[in-house]
Amino acid sequence: MRILVVEDDPILADGLSVGLALQGATIDGVGTCADARAALAVGGFAAVVLDIMLPDGCGLDVLRDMRRAGDATPVVLLTALDETADRIAGLDRGADDYLGKPFDLDELGARLRAVVRRAAGRAAPTLEHGGIRVDPASLSVTVDGRPVALSRREFAVLRALMDRPRLVRSRADLEETLYGWQEDIESNALEVHIHNLRAKIGRGAIVTVRGLGYRMADRP
Numbered sequence: 001m002r003i004l005v006v007e008d009d010p011i012l013a014d015g016l017s018v019g020l021a022l023q024g025a026t027i028d029g030v031g032t033c034a035d036a037r038a039a040l041a042v043g044g045f046a047a048v049v050l051d052i053m054l055p056d057g058c059g060l061d062v063l064r065d066m067r068r069a070g071d072a073t074p075v076v077l078l079t080a081l082d083e084t085a086d087r088i089a090g091l092d093r094g095a096d097d098y099l100g101k102p103f104d105l106d107e108l109g110a111r112l113r114a115v116v117r118r119a120a121g122r123a124a125p126t127l128e129h130g131g132i133r134v135d136p137a138s139l140s141v142t143v144d145g146r147p148v149a150l151s152r153r154e155f156a157v158l159r160a161l162m163d164r165p166r167l168v169r170s171r172a173d174l175e176e177t178l179y180g181w182q183e184d185i186e187s188n189a190l191e192v193h194i195h196n197l198r199a200k201i202g203r204g205a206i207v208t209v210r211g212l213g214y215r216m217a218d219r220p
Contacts, residue, residue, distance in 0.1 A: 001006035001046040001136070001159065002026045002177050006036040006062070007078065008055050013073050016049065019105035024155060027111070028180045033057040040066060043166050044176045045073055047195065049108070052090070060093050067094035073099040074115035076108070098116060115138060130219030132201060134162045143201050150200065152179060157193045161206065167218035168209045 003020060007013040016194060017027040030036050030047075040048070040062075044166040048066075052059040059127050063075055074096040079086065087098045095117040099108055113136050117125065127134040131144045139155055141148045149176055150158065162179045177189070189218055194214060207217045 001112075001156075001179075002024070002028065002038070003045060004045045004048045004058060004088075004110065006033075006048065006054070007031060007051045008053075009096070011049075013171075015105070016108075020049075020109060020112075023105075024107040024136060024152065024159070025109075026156065026180050030096065031055070033059065033062050036062050037065065040071060043071075047074040047076065047112050047119075049076050049112070050095075051079050052077060052086070054209055055164045062088060063090070063095060064093050067153055069078060072119065074112075075121045076105070076111055076115060078108075110137070127159065129162055129165040129216055130205070130214075132205065134159055141201070143205075146201050150197070153189075153193050154197050154200070158201070161214060161216050161218075166218075168213045170213040170217045173213065 001010065001024065003025045005013060005016050005020070005027055007016060007029065008030075011079055013029050013031065020027055028039060030039055031054070032080050033054050036050070050059045050063060054056045059077065059079070062068070063190070066073065066075070069081070075094065076097045076099060077090040078094045078099055078101065091096050097111045099111060125135070125137060127136070133142045135141070136159060141150055141158065157174060160174055174190055194206060204217050207215050209215060
């Protein structure tokens with residue numbers, strides 16, 4: 001799950017990046033409205049954590065512009081302005097949730113998982129397909145009830161594929177999910193993760209669609 005964090009306080013931004021990464025997310029961070037708009041124009045985010053008070057403007061204006069442009073990416077507002085009027089203004093401009101500072105990182109992670117789940121039209125908190133069960137909250141995986149230990153990258157690949165198991169995900173799409181802007185991508189890294197996943201969850205669990213990408217196999 002790739003998250004855009006828009007926060008100008010470097011200490012808080014770093015804490016958010018580290019904390020959410022430990023919960024399985026890939027984080028890209030910016031600190032201004034202008035940089036947020038540039039990042040959103042590129043897209044590819046599962047959700048946005050958006051501070052309201054930014055050095056070059058108001059995060060609510062970024063949110064308004066997103067919704068006017070038809071960008072439905074889930075947004076969790078994060079601000080010290082925790083008055084009722086501020087919460088109402090944020091929600092009325094299209095925010096999916098609201099969390100006032102100070103906050104608990106575990107709660108923020110849970111709220112992000114919830115808004116992403118709702119945006120995908122899922123009610124269940126876990127992803128299940130063909131005997132494979134992925135729990136984003138606990139970062140755990142079972143295959144036919146058997147626990148399987150995965151690395152962070154392996155978990156991220158499997159989660160992305162399980163999110164829409166019959167959809168073919170391209171290599172570029174999966175790499176975008178796995179790596180932030182400042183991370184180097186080795187040429188065969190994705191193939192290595194897919195190979196390791198097949199060894200752990202079943203050789204036939206992930207299908208290669210030649211020239212297009214990967215998807216989960218149809219299993220009875």
